[in-house]
Amino acid sequence: MEIIAEARNLRKWFPVRLGFLKTLFSKQSLFVRAVDDISLYILEKEILGLVGESGSGKTTTGRLMVRLLEPTGGQILFKGMDITHLQGEKLRTLRQKMQIVFQDPYESLNPRMTIGDIIAEPLRVLRLANDEKEIMERVYAILEDVQLTPPEEFTFRYPHELSGGQRQRVNIARAFVVNPEFIVADEPVSMLDVSTRAEILDLMTSLRDKYKTAFLYITHDLALTRHVCDRIAVMYLGKIAELGRTEDIIDNPLHPYTKALISAVPVPDPDSKRIEVTIKGEIPSPINIPPGCRFSTRCPSVMNICLEKEPELVEIEKERFVACHLWKK
Amino acid sequence: MLLQVQDLTTYYKTIRGYVKAAEDVSFEINRGESLGLAGESGCGKTTVALSILRILPTNAKVIKGKILFDGLELLSLSEEEFREKIRWKGISIVFQGAMNALNPVYTIKDQIVEAILLHEKGTSKKEAEERAAKLFELVGIEPSRVNNYPHEFSGGMRQRAMIAMSLACNPKLVIADEPGTALDVIVAAQVFKLMKELKHKLNLAMILITHDLSIIAELCEKCLIMYAGYGVEYADVRSIFKNPLHPYTQGLIDAFPNIKAERRKISSIPGSPPNLLSPPTGCRFHPRCKYAMENCRRQTPTPTEVEPTHIVACHLYNKAG
Numbered sequence: 001m002e003i004i005a006e007a008r009n010l011r012k013w014f015p016v017r018l019g020f021l022k023t024l025f026s027k028q029s030l031f032v033r034a035v036d037d038i039s040l041y042i043l044e045k046e047i048l049g050l051v052g053e054s055g056s057g058k059t060t061t062g063r064l065m066v067r068l069l070e071p072t073g074g075q076i077l078f079k080g081m082d083i084t085h086l087q088g089e090k091l092r093t094l095r096q097k098m099q100i101v102f103q104d105p106y107e108s109l110n111p112r113m114t115i116g117d118i119i120a121e122p123l124r125v126l127r128l129a130n131d132e133k134e135i136m137e138r139v140y141a142i143l144e145d146v147q148l149t150p151p152e153e154f155t156f157r158y159p160h161e162l163s164g165g166q167r168q169r170v171n172i173a174r175a176f177v178v179n180p181e182f183i184v185a186d187e188p189v190s191m192l193d194v195s196t197r198a199e200i201l202d203l204m205t206s207l208r209d210k211y212k213t214a215f216l217y218i219t220h221d222l223a224l225t226r227h228v229c230d231r232i233a234v235m236y237l238g239k240i241a242e243l244g245r246t247e248d249i250i251d252n253p254l255h256p257y258t259k260a261l262i263s264a265v266p267v268p269d270p271d272s273k274r275i276e277v278t279i280k281g282e283i284p285s286p287i288n289i290p291p292g293c294r295f296s297t298r299c300p301s302v303m304n305i306c307l308e309k310e311p312e313l314v315e316i317e318k319e320r321f322v323a324c325h326l327w328k329k
Numbered sequence: 330m331l332l333q334v335q336d337l338t339t340y341y342k343t344i345r346g347y348v349k350a351a352e353d354v355s356f357e358i359n360r361g362e363s364l365g366l367a368g369e370s371g372c373g374k375t376t377v378a379l380s381i382l383r384i385l386p387t388n389a390k391v392i393k394g395k396i397l398f399d400g401l402e403l404l405s406l407s408e409e410e411f412r413e414k415i416r417w418k419g420i421s422i423v424f425q426g427a428m429n430a431l432n433p434v435y436t437i438k439d440q441i442v443e444a445i446l447l448h449e450k451g452t453s454k455k456e457a458e459e460r461a462a463k464l465f466e467l468v469g470i471e472p473s474r475v476n477n478y479p480h481e482f483s484g485g486m487r488q489r490a491m492i493a494m495s496l497a498c499n500p501k502l503v504i505a506d507e508p509g510t511a512l513d514v515i516v517a518a519q520v521f522k523l524m525k526e527l528k529h530k531l532n533l534a535m536i537l538i539t540h541d542l543s544i545i546a547e548l549c550e551k552c553l554i555m556y557a558g559y560g561v562e563y564a565d566v567r568s569i570f571k572n573p574l575h576p577y578t579q580g581l582i583d584a585f586p587n588i589k590a591e592r593r594k595i596s597s598i599p600g601s602p603p604n605l606l607s608p609p610t611g612c613r614f615h616p617r618c619k620y621a622m623e624n625c626r627r628q629t630p631t632p633t634e635v636e637p638t639h640i641v642a643c644h645l646y647n648k649a650g
Contacts, residue, residue: 053513053514053515053516054513163601164601165601166601193369193370193540193601193602194369194540194541194542194581194584194585195369195580195581195584195597195598196597196598196601197584197595197597198584198595198596198597199597199599201595202597220513220514222514222588223585223586223587223588224586224595226586226588226592227586227592227594227595250588260515261514261515262588264514264515264517264518265514265518265543265588265589266518266521266541266543266544266546266547267543267546267547267587267588267589267590268542268543268546268570268582268585268587269543269546269570269587269589269590270546270566270567270570270571271567271571272546272587272589272590274547275518275521275522275547276518277515277518277519277522279515280519282483282484282485282513282515282516283513
């Protein structure tokens with residue numbers, strides 16, 4: 001299968017703003033190392049889940065992948081083409097191929113535009129339709145696809161008239177209307193009520209089947225990931241800790257961090273094994289990343305080598321990558 | 330019996346009419362027992378909690394109902410009596426959103442001490458300060474850190490500090506409003522574990538308000554499922570999960586993925602919760618219910634004890650109707 005999007009040694013460091021005097025006298029500048037050398041790829045028709053706690057760099061990764069942020073280092077490839085430094089008209093043409101669905105359906109739609117205009121805007125901006133008639137045809141078709149029917153009615157409504165689930169459908173329609181080949185979905189259901197989450201995820205997977213789109217699905221909810229993703233990448237403090245097929249990661253996690261993450265998920269069954277808390281403390285600041293393995297400060301199986309040497313992400317089985325000194329090839 | 334809530338009905342007055350946030354809500358809690366109050370956003374969970382503590386916003390009013398706590402009728406107490414006898418000493422609350430519920434310009438110690446001095450007249454400031462340090466130890470934070478400001482704490486520590494504060498006057502009942510939201514998975518699990526330990530150690534009764542059924546499975550003995558202001562199903566946690574009777578409860582459970590069980594399809598409940606300014610007639614769930622009958626549109630189902638201690642408000646189980 002063809003690789004649609006790929007990150008190679010991708011880095012994003014945000015400079016920390018200091019006061020005037022501190023800038024004058026401090027010897028080194030500080031950086032938030034949000035994404036610190038990660039490599040991953042997303043195949044055609046595939047949904048790759050990017051999981052991690054807040055501050056692990058998943059959203060930054062997502063935004064880098066669709067070139068909403070400038071990377072500090074590394075490469076981004078789209079269908080084999082290096083797009084890391086693409087600018088101007090070329091970047092604009094590329095936008096048609098990659099889209100993003102934002103987390104908050106209440107903040108990401110312009111309250112003064114009708115649903116029809118919101119969905120038509122990418123077509124207008126990217127000049128993808130010949131005339132208004134074609135634009136409206138495509139808007140109607142995509143509204144049917146996301147089951148906001150009858151489309152004639154929804155095109156004239158405003159976002160405040162819709163429920164959270166319906167708004168997220170509009171967001172998905174806006175991303176899909178340009179026929180993209182790659183979509184970054186940043187926590188698309190975390191703001192929605194439990195009873196409507198499943199239908200949004202079902203909608204995403206059915207559109208993926210219909211249009212053969214590749215997805216980078218960013219989430220903190222491991223339990224839901226399992227129902228959506230083909231493969232999962234677990235991030236910790238700007239690096240990938242573990243990457244592999246969904247069943248392998250959930251049923252047999254190898255990295256101590258993944259293990260802790262899975263055992264901490266509460267289970268809707270009073271008879272089931274209870275949540276276990278195997279690790280202490282909270283995620284350290286990405287400004288002061290611990291030396292050696294980043295997880296060593298919280299890891300229950302920490303060894304001497306972990307404090308000195310940063311483990312590399314190695315393939316220990318086919319399509320199974322772990323960055324931990326416990327697992328050597 | 331520690332707390333008994335009977336037919337509690339609370340409305341909010343707005344310019345567009347009354348928002349019927351809680352209607353005829355009834356439940357009971359024994360000493361040391363914990364009850365989960367579950368439902369989607371806007372179903373009235375928080376309103377019930379605020380009504381019990383009498384801290385509703387000024388446009389809200391308890392229309393009818395009874396709240397008995399330790400033999401006292403809470404709704405008929407005067408404001409002074411309520412503050413002296415009940416609030417913090419009898420019932421306390423851990424507010425939603427630990428990140429923002431603490432006052433940023435006072436140290437945590439000042440905030441705990443203020444609560445103690447206000448509710449327990451006659452305590453000296455020194456005693457109160459010592460107690461604040463002890464409370465910190467109880468929730469697993471270094472006692473010397475009581476002198477810190479909230480911004481010096483991480484999210485998980487702020488939530489622990491909030492829990493410490495709620496325990497300041499040895500209450501018998503703690504209401505926890507969404508204690509896990511806004512926290513990361515691992516930190517949330519640490520907080521739940523702490524709450525479980527404290528509950529056993531102090532024989533606390535608890536009302537846990539959440540939209541996440543799995544937390545209730547984890548922490549509670551009993552559960553009340555609310556929908557659009559009504560309590561629709563009330564039973565012990567095992568019955569709710571193993572034998573859910575109300576179609577809404579069934580739908581809610583089907584919507585939850587279980588990471589430690591076989592992978593199964595998760596499903597949604599079609600539609601969305603109603604606007605409580607003009608809720609649907611009859612059963613408020615009928616527009617989304619796949620079993621809806623003619624009767625459901627006209628008549629509000631009365632809660633019926635279908636099995637011992639398993640109460641459901643649904644016409645499917647109302648034999649007489």
